[in-house]
Amino acid sequence: MKKTIVNIATSLSLALASAAFSVSANAGEVLDRVLSNKTLTVAVGTDWGPISHLDEKHELVGYDIDVAKGIAKYLGTGTTFVTPGWDIITGGKWQGRWDVAMGQMIPTKARAEVFDFPALYIWGPNVAVVHKDSKATKLSDLDGKVIGVASGTGAEAYANQKFQPAWENAKPVEYPFKAGQIKTYTSTNIAFDDLRLGDGVRIDGVLTDETIARDAIKAGYPLKVLEPALFSSPAAIAILPGDKDFHDKVAAALKEMKADGTLSKLSMKWYGVDYTVEK
Structure with a gap:
């Protein structure tokens, strides 16, 4: 009986240790993937006007495209853009297909239940x-x-x-x-x-x-x-919750872009108005 109890206790301890290790291993999972692949995968649109669109060369351009590239530069990675529909983006079931959603998502209470918003980047x-x-x-x-x-x-x-x-x-x-x-x-x-x-x-x-x-x-x-x-x-950068390391890096990237005037310059470039401060 004592041996059985010991075995049960040992198994329980191993299970708890395994669970704790799993949580630890998953901490920073998105950031680890981004840095390992050396690319930030970003969901954008192809017909969102100055936010993001295809130019005459069929290349994605726009304010959000430049902001995403700025985040990637801060992380020391390149960028890969994917173009799911807005309803797919806001559905929240990304399944690792992209790391960040642009599109100037408004941080409403309903969305805050699905997404993490590391930074506001335009008003x-x-x-x-x-x-x-x-x-x-x-x-x-x-x-x-x-x-x-x-x-x-x-x-x-x-x-x-x-x-x-x-x-x-x-x-x-x-x-x-x-x-x-x-x-x-x-x-x-x-x-x-x-x-x-x-x-x-x-x-x-x-x-x-x-x-x-x-x-x-x-x-x-x-x-x-x-x-x-x-x-x-305001509009926010959207990521899925659960990776504080990734959240903090994205927030730091936007903080630097605001501080050095990059965001303001990009807004003037694409809109002719500085929309990066609350009106």
Whole structure:
């Protein structure tokens, strides 16, 4: 009996030791992989305007692309870009396919349950956009209208009146209108393609980041932005929780890029405005 008890105790001790070793071995797993492979794998989009898009050489360029390269430089690695859909990125089931998600993700309470946000790297307003021939002149004119949004975005949460900020000193969210119908798209640009067909033809308005809206208008889309902005929010670098070492390295990289003026320069390069400070 004593021998049996000893064996059970020994087995239990070994199991606990094994579990403790496993936790220790997994600490820093993402950072170890990034440094071992000498590459930071980053999820981005191909049609997100100045955030990230394909240029005439079919190469990915944009503010987020340059920021990601800055993080990689700080880590001493190269970059590999992958382009899953935004709904896949925000689903959180990355399974090691990428290490970091760009796309200027708004840190809402719902997302904070899925992601870790090491650093904020840009601030900007979300706005309502209508066709240039629309009779809407203020936000309340969209009450009961068909509103388009990109799936999985802060704009979608806002349209459903479920937008809950998770950053410090966030201002209370106001809802000057209630959509009659919400139509979701895989990207804002596809929503704009429907809106450009005419006022009310398929949708009456689109909610999105102002920089994307201004970029579409600059490209010739017959749209106009309603004032004021729906809300102003920061955007965060997103990683999966569980690797504090990786979190700290990404945070340190962004802190250095802010301190030496790199972020401000990149914002001016891609937007002509410094969006790296809260407005």
